Amino acid sequence: MNDSPRAILHIDADAFYASVEQAADSRLRGKAIAVGGTSRGIIASASYPARARGVRTPMPTSQALRLCPNLIILPGDFEKYERFSQLLFAYAFDLTPEVEICSIDEGYLDLTHQPQPPRDSMRWLSQQVESELKITISQGLATNKFCSAVASKLKKPANQIEVPAGEERAFLSPLPVRWLPGVGSKTEPRYLQAGLHHIHQVADLPLSELEKIAGSSAPSLQDFAQGIDPRPVIPTSPDPKSFGEQETFATDQIDETYCLAVMRAMVDRLCRKLRATGLAARTLTVRVRYRDMEDGMRADSLPEPTPLESEFYPFLQTLLRRCWTRSAPLRLVGVRLSNFHTVLPQPELALTGLPQKSATEKLQLADATDQVRSRFGNQAILRGHDLWLQRKRSAGESEGDFHSQPSKK
Numbered sequence: 001m002n003d004s005p006r007a008i009l010h011i012d013a014d015a016f017y018a019s020v021e022q023a024a025d026s027r028l029r030g031k032a033i034a035v036g037g038t039s040r041g042i043i044a045s046a047s048y049p050a051r052a053r054g055v056r057t058p059m060p061t062s063q064a065l066r067l068c069p070n071l072i073i074l075p076g077d078f079e080k081y082e083r084f085s086q087l088l089f090a091y092a093f094d095l096t097p098e099v100e101i102c103s104i105d106e107g108y109l110d111l112t113h114q115p116q117p118p119r120d121s122m123r124w125l126s127q128q129v130e131s132e133l134k135i136t137i138s139q140g141l142a143t144n145k146f147c148s149a150v151a152s153k154l155k156k157p158a159n160q161i162e163v164p165a166g167e168e169r170a171f172l173s174p175l176p177v178r179w180l181p182g183v184g185s186k187t188e189p190r191y192l193q194a195g196l197h198h199i200h201q202v203a204d205l206p207l208s209e210l211e212k213i214a215g216s217s218a219p220s221l222q223d224f225a226q227g228i229d230p231r232p233v234i235p236t237s238p239d240p241k242s243f244g245e246q247e248t249f250a251t252d253q254i255d256e257t258y259c260l261a262v263m264r265a266m267v268d269r270l271c272r273k274l275r276a277t278g279l280a281a282r283t284l285t286v287r288v289r290y291r292d293m294e295d296g297m298r299a300d301s302l303p304e305p306t307p308l309e310s311e312f313y314p315f316l317q318t319l320l321r322r323c324w325t326r327s328a329p330l331r332l333v334g335v336r337l338s339n340f341h342t343v344l345p346q347p348e349l350a351l352t353g354l355p356q357k358s359a360t361e362k363l364q365l366a367d368a369t370d371q372v373r374s375r376f377g378n379q380a381i382l383r384g385h386d387l388w389l390q391r392k393r394s395a396g397e398s399e400g401d402f403h404s405q406p407s408k409k
């Protein structure tokens with residue numbers, strides 16, 4: 001075992017969507033601009049001049065315009081952001097193959113085994129991205145993932161912070177507890193009520209006391225607070241990250257309704273996984289396989305990324321019909337979500353009265369559903385197609401013709 005400290009670099013683009021718009025159109029540079037506000041009525045990204053006027057993400061567009069009446073609002077062009085993201089990570093891959101892409105504009109690089117000093121790599125990356133892509137990134141260099149991520153986000157924009165080996169705990173100590181993983185707007189009050197305002201208080205608390213607040217995650221939370229994080233950088237292939245599921249039927253299918261119900265249930269599970277990881281996806285791919293093993297595949301992209309299954313449902317039937325072109329039964333269907341973006345946190349403000357509030361409400365409902373399911377099991381809440389599938393399958397089992405199992409890829 002090699003005990004020399006690791007060199008983990010976290011990169012995080014600054015105001016990514018807004019910066020890409022400014023990079024692509026020089027007339028927008030230096031101005032108060034924001035992206036979003038169209039379908040959801042919420043600002044998704046704001047330039048620093050807009051932030052200086054109080055514009056934040058997520059914030060209802062109407063409020064942003066009150067704070068900053070000459071704010072230039074652009075609809076999101078997510079294809080453009082994905083292209084920029086690929087270019088951004090191409091520079092990261094020039095430094096090391098050990099790059100873990102976390103979202104469209106964030107990722108970890110493990111520079112431990114690279115010949116050049118990590119600090120030089122950090123500087124080179126900032127310079128390349130700024131001169132070639134005309135956007136800026138903030139970076140954190142540390143011996144582990146957590147410290148590097150905090151360092152990259154501590155003083156944006158265009159900042160580089162290095163946490164020397166051995167100083168992880170001291171670096172984290174004075175920061176507010178909300179920097180810890182799992183401490184968010186919903187859980188932070190519990191920590192404050194217990195008198196835990198800063199990370200060093202969590203680091204020093206007897207574990208049994210911390211368990212009363214953090215439950216079973218207390219040990220890992222205390223590790224984080226003490227600057228300990230053994231998680232490895234898990235290299236992402238340069239192909240886009242995706243979540244997928246497929247199912248091989250025990251009996252080949254000609255029933256489109258049944259196939260659609262199976263695929264909807266897949267989309268439900270995949271979106272639940274998205275929400276659990278704070279991601280939203282934009283692209284849906286449907287795949288079929290015929291009895292003779294010929295495959296068909298079709299994909300389509302939503303104009304905006306979403307973590308909601310209901311927004312993918314309308315595409316399922318169209319895509320299925322576009323790839324199920326032969327009048328032959330199917331032995332397999334599969335669904336894949338890709339083109340991941342970071343999902344916006346929930347606006348703190350009530351959005352009552354806004355015409356677009358339904359997207360926010362849907363997300364809140366989805367989150368509540370996820371919580372109930374993780375507590376009481378998947379059967380606790382069933383959608384229409386789940387019930388339909390359950391009935392169809394139990395009927396099939398008694399007749400002996402349905403034994404399909406979700407297959408792991």
Ligand SMILES: [Mg+2]
Nearest residue numbers: 012013014105
């Ligand atoms: Mg960012």
